[in-house]
Amino acid sequence: MAEKVMKLPSEVYAEIKDKTLIGKRRKVQLPQWAVAWLVLVPALIFLALFMFYPIINAFLMAFINDFQYVRGGGTFALGSFFKALSNPCVLPYEGAVNCRRRLDIFMSFGFNNFVNLFKDGLFAQSILNTAILVVVEVPLTIMISLLIATFLNNIKALKGLYQTIFFLPYVTNSIALGLVFNILFSSSSGGLINLLIARLGGSPVNFLGDSPNNYMLPDGSIITLPAATKFHQGIVIVVNAIWNGLAFKILVFMAGLATIDKQYTDAAKIDGANGFTIWRRITLPLLSPQILYITITSFIGAFKMYTGVISVYSRGPFDFGGPSGTDWMPVVGWIYKSMSNEAVDRTNIGIPAAGSLVLLGIILIITIIQFGVSKKRVHY
Amino acid sequence: MEVRIENLTKTFIGRKGVETTAVNHMNFTIPDGKLVGLLGPSGCGKSTTLYMIAGLHKPTDGHIWFGDEDVTNLPPENRGIGLVFQNYALYPHLSVRQNIQFPLDNVRFAGAFGEEKNAVADAKHDIKVTEHDIDESKKAVKKAEAAIEKAKAKKEKAEKAEDAVGVEECEEAIKHNEALMKSATERIPNLEAHLVEARKKLEETVQNLEKAKAAFAELKVKDPEAAKEKGKTRLSKADKDAIAYEMARIVDIDQYLDRKPKELSGGQQQRVAIARALAKKPRVLLLDEPLSNLDARLRLQTREEIKRIQRETGITTVFVTHDQEEAMSISDTIVVMKLGVVQQIDEPQKVYEEPANLFVAKFLGSPAINVFDGEVKGGKLLLNGKVFDTDKVYGKVDRKVKIAVRPESFSLVKKGGLIPVEVRQVENIGRDINVVGHVEEQPENHMKIIIPSELREEVLGKEKLSFNPKRFYVFEEEGDRIK
Numbered sequence: 001m002a003e004k005v006m007k008l009p010s011e012v013y014a015e016i017k018d019k020t021l022i023g024k025r026r027k028v029q030l031p032q033w034a035v036a037w038l039v040l041v042p043a044l045i046f047l048a049l050f051m052f053y054p055i056i057n058a059f060l061m062a063f064i065n066d067f068q069y070v071r072g073g074g075t076f077a078l079g080s081f082f083k084a085l086s087n088p089c090v091l092p093y094e095g096a097v098n099c100r101r102r103l104d105i106f107m108s109f110g111f112n113n114f115v116n117l118f119k120d121g122l123f124a125q126s127i128l129n130t131a132i133l134v135v136v137e138v139p140l141t142i143m144i145s146l147l148i149a150t151f152l153n154n155i156k157a158l159k160g161l162y163q164t165i166f167f168l169p170y171v172t173n174s175i176a177l178g179l180v181f182n183i184l185f186s187s188s189s190g191g192l193i194n195l196l197i198a199r200l201g202g203s204p205v206n207f208l209g210d211s212p213n214n215y216m217l218p219d220g221s222i223i224t225l226p227a228a229t230k231f232h233q234g235i236v237i238v239v240n241a242i243w244n245g246l247a248f249k250i251l252v253f254m255a256g257l258a259t260i261d262k263q264y265t266d267a268a269k270i271d272g273a274n275g276f277t278i279w280r281r282i283t284l285p286l287l288s289p290q291i292l293y294i295t296i297t298s299f300i301g302a303f304k305m306y307t308g309v310i311s312v313y314s315r316g317p318f319d320f321g322g323p324s325g326t327d328w329m330p331v332v333g334w335i336y337k338s339m340s341n342e343a344v345d346r347t348n349i350g351i352p353a354a355g356s357l358v359l360l361g362i363i364l365i366i367t368i369i370q371f372g373v374s375k376k377r378v379h380y
Numbered sequence: 381m382e383v384r385i386e387n388l389t390k391t392f393i394g395r396k397g398v399e400t401t402a403v404n405h406m407n408f409t410i411p412d413g414k415l416v417g418l419l420g421p422s423g424c425g426k427s428t429t430l431y432m433i434a435g436l437h438k439p440t441d442g443h444i445w446f447g448d449e450d451v452t453n454l455p456p457e458n459r460g461i462g463l464v465f466q467n468y469a470l471y472p473h474l475s476v477r478q479n480i481q482f483p484l485d486n487v488r489f490a491g492a493f494g495e496e497k498n499a500v501a502d503a504k505h506d507i508k509v510t511e512h513d514i515d516e517s518k519k520a521v522k523k524a525e526a527a528i529e530k531a532k533a534k535k536e537k538a539e540k541a542e543d544a545v546g547v548e549e550c551e552e553a554i555k556h557n558e559a560l561m562k563s564a565t566e567r568i569p570n571l572e573a574h575l576v577e578a579r580k581k582l583e584e585t586v587q588n589l590e591k592a593k594a595a596f597a598e599l600k601v602k603d604p605e606a607a608k609e610k611g612k613t614r615l616s617k618a619d620k621d622a623i624a625y626e627m628a629r630i631v632d633i634d635q636y637l638d639r640k641p642k643e644l645s646g647g648q649q650q651r652v653a654i655a656r657a658l659a660k661k662p663r664v665l666l667l668d669e670p671l672s673n674l675d676a677r678l679r680l681q682t683r684e685e686i687k688r689i690q691r692e693t694g695i696t697t698v699f700v701t702h703d704q705e706e707a708m709s710i711s712d713t714i715v716v717m718k719l720g721v722v723q724q725i726d727e728p729q730k731v732y733e734e735p736a737n738l739f740v741a742k743f744l745g746s747p748a749i750n751v752f753d754g755e756v757k758g759g760k761l762l763l764n765g766k767v768f769d770t771d772k773v774y775g776k777v778d779r780k781v782k783i784a785v786r787p788e789s790f791s792l793v794k795k796g797g798l799i800p801v802e803v804r805q806v807e808n809i810g811r812d813i814n815v816v817g818h819v820e821e822q823p824e825n826h827m828k829i830i831i832p833s834e835l836r837e838e839v840l841g842k843e844k845l846s847f848n849p850k851r852f853y854v855f856e857e858e859g860d861r862i863k
Contacts, residue, residue: 263469266436272457272486272660281482285473379473 061353065112113350126334149253170247178311256290388442417711425720462657470641492611493592503582524561667699738859750827797846
């Protein structure tokens with residue numbers, strides 16, 4: 001093999017002299033905005049198909065007064081509209097004498113669906129349920145994750161291990177997590193929490209069961225637990241939701257804490273601040289962008305809560321606790337149930353559509369309020 | 381406040397257990413009200429020293445004294461220091477005013493009868509400790525008694541067995557335990573007397589506290605304003621505003637009090653950092669590379685500002701820098717460091733004119749000092765085989781040495797100078813001329829000579845020049861100065 005001879009720099013320059021692009025024009029030069037659009041097109045197509053169109057669709061369904069009479073076998077308002085052009089007449093209800101023009105029905109916009117929606121007591125209850133869960137869960141989960149993130153940030157030994165432990169729920173299926181809590185809070189003999197309560201001398205609680213059941217105490221005597229109260233079910237739902245959401249929040253807060261220069265805390269220490277003062281006056285304000293982000297996403301997430309409730313009961317997609325299966329029905333659960341096979345009036349798709357718009361409105365208003373508050377409180 | 385560094389050492393242990401000594405048995409004293417510059421190249425341990433004085437790093441060994449107080453184990457917040465970080469570390473979410481007031485927010489007073497309360501707590505603590513000591517002593521007596529009994533029994537056995545060594549051992553044990561018992565028994569009356577005294581003291585302090593409470597209650601009725609003033613545990617907003625304004629005025633940023641740090645220029649941020657450090661009237665002010673983030677013009681200006689502020693406030697100040705000019709221009713004393721070891725501590729001019737070793741000579745001065753190889757033969761100093769110094773005897777051992785001459789210490793001669801120079805380049809820099817070249821026969825030792833521009837005609841176009849040194853230093857090969 002020939003020995004490798006090192007080239008002189010001048011030789012290298014001579015070789016590449018005519019090959020570099022210095023001083024030459026690029027042949028095809030798309031402007032930067034065009035390149036940007038080109039890259040965005042696939043994403044935009046999917047967004048339009050699966051995001052923007054469904055939103056418009058939901059608006060149409062919700063605001064057409066008698067949509068249920070003109071839906072062409074599906075929920076696609078536009079498809080129904082085209083069908084209406086070819087099949088112009090429909091009987092508004094069974095046994096009606098006069099035929100109504102489909103197009104007329106399409107054109108009669110109004111708040112009928114919303115009026116019917118608010119007449120539905122179950123919807124009002126689901127709104128209340130969701131509101132309670134949001135108000136209890138969101139502040140708790142943010143505070144707990146902040147505390148854990150702060151402490152995780154301060155320890156040195158085994159930091160990686162603890163980080164992994166707290167991150168595990170994030171990679172676990174939320175239905176599976178709910179099942180775990182269902183078993184933990186079970187009022188049959190295997191329920192760990194009840195076992196603990198009994199050991200500590202308290203009386204066991206029927207957390208989730210919808211009917212009274214027998215419970216064997218550690219001493220062997222058997223007592224009958226009453227059916228689960230709404231309060232006890234709520235505890236399990238909230239605990240499950242907190243545990244479920246903790247991992248991601250801790251991750252975000254840890255990332256935020258890592259960006260805070262240690263010099264700020266050192267400076268504060270020298271300025272005579274104790275640990276809590278440093279946390280309250282330096283760390284928290286500097287973490288405020290992350291706190292805002294987590295607050296907004298937590299509120300949105302909590303308003304959309306559904307799996308967190310059904311997974312805790314683990315009795316199917318439409319059982320939200322209690323004998324009627326509606327004790328802790330959330331808004332999303334209500335919407336899902338009212339447009340499913342379980343619905344009483346399955347054809348009336350306009351009402352759940354109106355319900356989803358109400359949910360959208362609530363989330364929108366709360367997010368806008370949060371952004372408004374954040375202008376004063378968040379320091380970038 | 382005088383700051384005394386005693387035998388200070390800091391060893392960091394790296395990931396693989398490798399020890400690095402950042403500061404090695406350091407000793408120096410900073411007189412009250414002086415400005416001291418810690419000078420050295422990066423990695424020489426000067427910032428570590430500063431952080432140890434601040435309390436952010438814990439020394440591996442040694443002590444730090446503020447006056448008569450040993451602060452080595454005091455946490456930073458209790459040391460009464462002000463620290464200005466290299467990149468200022470101004471709290472970005474607080475306004476300039478809030479930044480300056482932050483240290484003041486953390487100030488706590490004892491309150492209306494805090495001192496009396498503390499006295500009661502102290503007395504209670506004293507009683508507790510004394511009671512504990514009495515208990516311990518009594519236990520010790522019992523233990524010694526038991527041990528004596530045991531030893532006596534053993535001794536009897538040994539006597540029966542006619543084991544002389546055993547008997548002796550037992551006797552020794554008895555003696556030892558008897559001594560222990562005696563000292564413990566003697567301790568008890570003293571401690572008991574102290575306990576009586578301490579109980580009396582507690583009564584007294586409790587009475588004092590009651591009195592103070594009563595007096596305060598009376599004052600509350602009589603003069604609520606005064607009572608409020610006496611009872612406060614932290615600074616009022618008005619007081620804090622007044623101090624913040626005064627500090628801002630001293631550093632000349634009073635018109636920016638309501639701005640956020642990022643709305644200020646680098647120099648202004650720097651001054652806010654100083655104001656914040658000064659706000660709580662620190663006993664010692666520490667500055668970590670205070671000028672390194674400023675541009676050249678601002679650096680010059682801020683340098684003078686720091687000197688002025690230090691003079692105005694009279695606070696003992698330590699500052700860290702790698703810039704020798706900065707250190708020379710504002711320090712009262714310079715501490716030159718290299719790899720954690722102090723090289724020289726002196727006034728700036730002294731450090732420049734009388735460097736303790738080759739490192740100090742090389743580190744101070746710009747352009748750097750010129751060093752070339754010489755040798756000592758028969759006690760005479762030679763350069764390129766010619767006698768360089770006729771006045772002095774340089775020791776008996778023949779050896780290689782280093783000769784160093786500052787760039788401005790050359791005088792041009794027509795012919796036969798001690799330093800023959802081969803010229804490579806002549807640079808015109810206005811007031812002066814730089815002659816760049818090397819000593820004949822030593823092309824590896826580059827040198828720069830500064831001569832006044834009047835001599836321009838005489839050096840231009842010449843390939844060889846001859847110089848005599850006005851002043852020179854001789855160092856051993858390993859760097860120590862030969863005086």
